[in-house]
Amino acid sequence: MSGRRIKSAPDLEKLRQEVISKRDPKKTRVAICAGTGCLALGAQKVITTFKEELKKQGLEDTVEIRETGCPGFCEKGTIIVIYPEGFYYLQVQPGDVPEIVEETLIEKKLVERLLYTDSVTNEKAIYETEIPFYKTQMRLLIGDNINIDPKKIEDYIALGGYSALAKVLSEMSPEEVIEEVKRANLRGRGGGGFPAGRKWGTTRNAPGEPKYVIVNCDEGDPGAFMDRALMEGNPHSVIEGLIIGAYAIGACEGYIYVREEYPLAVENTSIAIEQARDYGLLGRDIMGSGFDFDVKIFRGAGAFVSGESSALMSSLEGKVGAPKPKYIHTSVKGLWNKPTNLNNVETWANVPLIINKGADWFTSIGTERSTGTKIFSLVGKVNNTGLVEVPMGITLREIIYNIGGGIPGNKKFKAVQTGGPSGGCIPEGFIDTPVDFDELTKLGSMMGSGGMIVMDEETCMVDVARYFTDFLVDESCGKCVPCREGLERMSEILTDICEGEGKEGDIELLEELAVVMMDASMCALGRTAPNPVLTTIQYFRDEYDAHIEEKKCPAHVCKALIEYYIEAEKCTGCLACLKPCPEGAISGEKEEVHTINPEKCSKCGICYDTCKFDAVIIR
Amino acid sequence: MKKMTINGIVTQVEDYWSILEACRFYGIDIPSLCYHDGLSPGGICRLCVVEIGKGERAKLVTSCNYPVEDGLVVRTHSERVIRARKMLVELLLARCPSSKTLQDLAAKMGVQRVRFKVKNENCILCGLCVRMCAEQMGARAIGFAGRGINRRVTPPFDIKSEVCRKCGACMYVCPVCQLRCQGPEPPNVVCGACMNVEPVCLQDNEDVMCYLDTCGWCFKVKPVSLKKKSVYGKEKMEGG
Ligand SMILES: Cc1cc2nc3c(=O)[nH]c(=O)nc-3n(C[C@H](O)[C@H](O)[C@H](O)COP(=O)(O)O)c2cc1C
Numbered sequence: 011m012s013g014r015r016i017k018s019a020p021d022l023e024k025l026r027q028e029v030i031s032k033r034d035p036k037k038t039r040v041a042i043c044a045g046t047g048c049l050a051l052g053a054q055k056v057i058t059t060f061k062e063e064l065k066k067q068g069l070e071d072t073v074e075i076r077e078t079g080c081p082g083f084c085e086k087g088t089i090i091v092i093y094p095e096g097f098y099y100l101q102v103q104p105g106d107v108p109e110i111v112e113e114t115l116i117e118k119k120l121v122e123r124l125l126y127t128d129s130v131t132n133e134k135a136i137y138e139t140e141i142p143f144y145k146t147q148m149r150l151l152i153g154d155n156i157n158i159d160p161k162k163i164e165d166y167i168a169l170g171g172y173s174a175l176a177k178v179l180s181e182m183s184p185e186e187v188i189e190e191v192k193r194a195n196l197r198g199r200g201g202g203g204f205p206a207g208r209k210w211g212t213t214r215n216a217p218g219e220p221k222y223v224i225v226n227c228d229e230g231d232p233g234a235f236m237d238r239a240l241m242e243g244n245p246h247s248v249i250e251g252l253i254i255g256a257y258a259i260g261a262c263e264g265y266i267y268v269r270e271e272y273p274l275a276v277e278n279t280s281i282a283i284e285q286a287r288d289y290g291l292l293g294r295d296i297m298g299s300g301f302d303f304d305v306k307i308f309r310g311a312g313a314f315v316s317g318e319s320s321a322l323m324s325s326l327e328g329k330v331g332a333p334k335p336k337y338i339h340t341s342v343k344g345l346w347n348k349p350t351n352l353n354n355v356e357t358w359a360n361v362p363l364i365i366n367k368g369a370d371w372f373t374s375i376g377t378e379r380s381t382g383t384k385i386f387s388l389v390g391k392v393n394n395t396g397l398v399e400v401p402m403g404i405t406l407r408e409i410i411y412n413i414g415g416g417i418p419g420n421k422k423f424k425a426v427q428t429g430g431p432s433g434g435c436i437p438e439g440f441i442d443t444p445v446d447f448d449e450l451t452k453l454g455s456m457m458g459s460g461g462m463i464v465m466d467e468e469t470c471m472v473d474v475a476r477y478f479t480d481f482l483v484d485e486s487c488g489k490c491v492p493c494r495e496g497l498e499r500m501s502e503i504l505t506d507i508c509e510g511e512g513k514e515g516d517i518e519l520l521e522e523l524a525v526v527m528m529d530a531s532m533c534a535l536g537r538t539a540p541n542p543v544l545t546t547i548q549y550f551r552d553e554y555d556a557h558i559e560e561k562k563c564p565a566h567v568c569k570a571l572i573e574y575y576i577e578a579e580k581c582t583g584c585l586a587c588l589k590p591c592p593e594g595a596i597s598g599e600k601e602e603v604h605t606i607n608p609e610k611c612s613k614c615g616i617c618y619d620t621c622k623f624d625a626v627i628i629r
Numbered sequence: 630m631k632k633m634t635i636n637g638i639v640t641q642v643e644d645y646w647s648i649l650e651a652c653r654f655y656g657i658d659i660p661s662l663c664y665h666d667g668l669s670p671g672g673i674c675r676l677c678v679v680e681i682g683k684g685e686r687a688k689l690v691t692s693c694n695y696p697v698e699d700g701l702v703v704r705t706h707s708e709r710v711i712r713a714r715k716m717l718v719e720l721l722l723a724r725c726p727s728s729k730t731l732q733d734l735a736a737k738m739g740v741q742r743v744r745f746k747v748k749n750e751n752c753i754l755c756g757l758c759v760r761m762c763a764e765q766m767g768a769r770a771i772g773f774a775g776r777g778i779n780r781r782v783t784p785p786f787d788i789k790s791e792v793c794r795k796c797g798a799c800m801y802v803c804p805v806c807q808l809r810c811q812g813p814e815p816p817n818v819v820c821g822a823c824m825n826v827e828p829v830c831l832q833d834n835e836d837v838m839c840y841l842d843t844c845g846w847c848f849k850v851k852p853v854s855l856k857k858k859s860v861y862g863k864e865k866m867e868g869g
């Protein structure tokens with residue numbers, strides 16, 4: 011408890027100066043990522059080892075340890091950055107800590123092996139700005155994560171935090187705030203890309219009191235974690251955006267809907283709310299402006315469909331998190347039938363930036379119809395995986411090759427799936443497409459919440475379509491017929507195709523089914539669910555045909571359609587594959603050609619991996 | 630009153646109506662399974678979809694829960710609508726071919742094949758029983774459990790409900806409980822043979838053997854020959 015309430019804009023500035031004046035910019039500071047990704051890689055141990063080591067060396071008072079949010083390069087965790095120099099160390103293990111303390115903190119020398127090394131040129135990078143993964147990025151939202159201990163509001167305030175709120179409360183009318191957000195053309199980052207300013211206006215003007223504002227941090231897309239990184243790493247930026255939105259809309263109550271699977275996000279956000287309340291940034295008479303607003307955290311049970319607006323509100327009301335069959339927007343009749351404005355975490359986090367730097371600055375970033383930056387979670391068959399924040403309009407190629415470092419193992423790029431489970435697969439021919447809301451939709455995919463899964467030539471596109479369809483079969487709420495029955499049938503047909511049971515007419519039936527699901531489903535889950543199937547049919551139809559007509563899987567993925575075979579010319583008769591084969595399917599004598607009995611073979615692929623002479627082939 | 634266009638005809642409708650109520654008032658037949666006059670609309674079966682709007686912005690909405698609006702342009706039988714309805718019936722039939730209601734709908738709409746594997750479930754999850762129990766009987770003895778393909782209707786915790794009065798209202802509204810006719814041939818996935826083709830029953834029997842509504846749609850009346858007074862009495866007359 012600070013016991014100090016911020017009573018005005020100048021008061022906030024005074025506090026900021028106080029916080030800064032207590033800090034010595036020359037003091038050595040070790041920022042250690044304590045986000046979920048790095049924690050999973052052992053960051054906690056690194057942190058405790060650091061503390062012990064500093065104690066041993068008597069450096070406790072001269073070196074500050076800051077446990078920060080996620081800087082995005084999760085694959086290379088644990089990440090630590092040493093200030094004031096800004097040395098960037100990757101993949102730090104607890105065992106490296108004594109050396110870092112000795113060499114870098116005391117001797118001011120680099121520990122070379124912890125620096126980023128380019129896999130092609132072998133060049134080392136010392137600073138963040140030199141690492142190719144970060145070079146092309148524009149990290150307006152997650153850039154501060156490494157500088158902030160999310161459990162300390164002072165860290166956020168020191169970086170100018172809550173100054174946008176102060177500006178809004180002291181200088182702007184609610185209408186002016188909405189106008190500014192409209193002019194910035196901020197579009198929802200949670201999937202639909204709906205203009206936030208317009209939605210705010212609708213809720214503001216809708217009849218009914220009280221009005222509510224909600225943060226959607228359900229983030230159910232497999233492989234997506236940008237909302238988690240923001241909520242964990244910089245919760246105040248989201249809360250500040252939310253308070254500004256509440257002021258503009260005229261809401262006095264807000265909720266942050268976080269999925270139960272994000273305990274650290276819940277913890278950090280709870281602490282953030284407490285601290286904001288202590289400083290009078292939440293609660294009654296915020297910053298002496300007379301505006302009252304408070305916010306609660308609600309933990310969702312973690313169903314994908316709960317992220318849909320009406321389902322999320324049902325869940326908040328204590329009911330089953332399933333979409334409601336209604337044609338009235340939640341912005342007019344939402345939570346408890348009151349006007350409710352729901353936005354995604356990232357949408358809210360953009361608001362303070364827009365207020366501070368202005369709509370003109372914001373629209374100068376990105377494309378004409380998609381302004382600002384977007385965070386993507388770049389995963390799959392790409393060298394650098396992690397969170398990537400880029401200005402909209404950058405091409406897929408730049409993201410995958412410049413930032414992602416290309417495809418591992420010199421394999422060929424095949425497709426990238428964007429937009430989460432109900433997004434589409436974009437083939438190589440469109441890799442120079444600029445990434446924004448409208449361009450992705452044109453290709454049959456979507457921005458979604460920003461998932462980006464890269465696939466190489468060893469991916470079977472029918473199998474991919476089946477994978478996403480199966481995910482949605484599990485996640486559909488099951489209320490309406492087209493989605494529930496349609497998805498199950500889609501999965502059935504795709505499974506048949508993958509198992510060599512595909513028949514003529516299957517593709518046409520899939521398409522027919524898809525059109526009806528998109529037309530007649532109740533919520534956006536069912537309406538977008540056919541995207542993976544439709545885009546793979548559109549761009550990779552020959553692969554479907556090969557499965558159905560020739561009973562072959564060109565990518566050698568579908569087990570029912572492949573055969574392991576030993577090429578006589580290459581087989582040296584070394585016996586190496588005989589023993590590991592779990593089925594005893596391989597026969598042969600020493601120095602004689604071995605053969606696989608296809609009847610017995612379970613297609614596990616062990617022989618393929620074992621053979622040193624590449625004699626085992628898949629056909 | 631509100632003014633809207635249904636199938637090109639300008640109509641006056643009550644403010645509180647849904648599109649479905651308006652259409653039915655004007656005698657336009659829109660199929661539905663999960664709708665019941667006495668219950669809140671379910672919006673679940675999606676069979677009552679209609680097309681609203683024009684051009685790029687045209688879309689399908691369920692008429693049972695879409696409120697009427699001034700200037701709304703509604704098409705109840707556009708190609709897009711019929712395509713959706715037929716597919717929905719095919720999907721439901723594959724799930725539950727034993728339902729007479731579904732078979733009749735299929736027959737009426739010309740759904741003559743089912744391209745999916747047949748499941749033989751005994752519930753289409755329309756939720757009429759759940760709403761009936763809650764809204765009319767005030768009991769709430771049954772509800773939905775499970776998600777997605779595991780969704781089912783059951784009393785709480787799958788144990789016999791204490792609040793159930795065994796009134797049977799749930800069974801009364803169920804569109805599946807009423808079994809399809811057994812017909813002269815063993816049941817196949819799509820029945821409705823009597824409606825789609827010339828009745829087979831009449832080749833071997835004197836009466837229509839499926840007990841559909843007595844619409845007689847299927848019975849193509851043959852011209853009565855003056856010489857032979859009755860079609861059915863043919864043999865007797867000639868013999869006698
Ligand atoms: C099945 C489904 C899941 C969704 N999941 C999320 C989610 O996890 N997070 C999110 O912000 N929006 C999600 N949405 C989108 C929300 O319905 C809503 O459009 C969004 O939160 C609005 O915020 P925005 O305008 O800032 O994007 C989902 C939508 C659907 C249909």
Ligand code: SF4
Nearest residue numbers: 487489490493533536
């Ligand atoms: S579309 Fe799917 S998820 Fe949405 S209401 Fe229908 S069944 Fe539920």
Ligand code: SF4
Nearest residue numbers: 591611612614615617
């Ligand atoms: S794929 Fe597996 S089961 Fe088949 S021959 Fe090779 S090792 Fe044996």
